[in-house]
């Protein structure tokens with residue numbers, strides 16, 4: 001009985017020193033209630049008691065065990081609820097949430113769809129063609145002879161001596177006309193590649209939209225009207241543009257369209273165009289006496305640069321989200 005009382009006292013001082021954390025409580029619990037704990041050793045002493053003493057002792061011991069269990073449970077509860085309320089305090093409901101980053105359509109893709117929509121609205125169909133092509137479709141069929149400087153190693157990425165990464169989307173003019181009888185009216189968006197010096201307006205790859213219209217009567221005035229309509233739709237009615245005489249092997253006569261670059265205060269070329277050369281029509285088996293047409297090829301990056309005041313073509317390709325986010 002004396003030992004039992006001393007264990008109880010010891011427990012009261014231990015528990016009053018208030019364990020700091022769940023581990024301390026656990027530790028104390030096993031000191032008293034564990035298999036080799038103080039209470040268990042009291043039970044072990046029962047063997048030494050007489051038969052008359054045993055029932056009273058047993059009752060006291062069970063009471064002690066019960067008391068201790070209740071106390072430990074209480075402490076543990078206090079601890080876990082105070083822990084929980086500390087956690088509740090740490091949730092500041094007024095803080096802004098973590099917003100997931102949402103991607104956006106690349107500004108080039110946006111520009112491309114604007115261009116497509118404008119031409120679709122005046123009867124053009126959209127077609128695509130190969131980025132890797134033979135030199136016949138990229139050059140010869142377009143009336144670019146074997147030793148023309150456009151074929152120079154400096155400008156063209158060769159896959160093998162007769163296969164190239166297309167240098168323009170004009171190769172698709174040939175594929176379309178080979179596969180279809182006139183009249184035809186297509187635009188062809190796509191990627192092109194050039195091995196040229198990289199600068200603010202030139203990159204080793206870029207995008208073009210080719211246009212081709214073949215019919216029985218097609219005039220240069222229609223070509224001008226079509227491109228003026230496009231520019232007005234794309235840039236609004238007040239943007240300055242000009243047609244400038246030019247030369248392309250696959251058109252005659254040929255012209256280029258420049259737009260006024262407000263940022264740099266100078267003209268910037270956005271497209272080449274012209275009346276499809278009869279030699280090209282003959283190459284695809286069209287009767288050049290009967291069929292005429294115009295064609296054009298525009299630089300998508302340059303159009304986006306002018307429209308959205310982007311001062312360097314390389315920005316389209318380096319994936320910097322600070323740039324891309326401005327167009328989301």
Ligand code: DAH
Nearest residue numbers: 168170272273274295296297
């Ligand atoms: N293919 C030419 C280039 O890459 C652009 C061009 C000019 C396309 C005149 C045409 C055209 O269809 O008629 O610079």
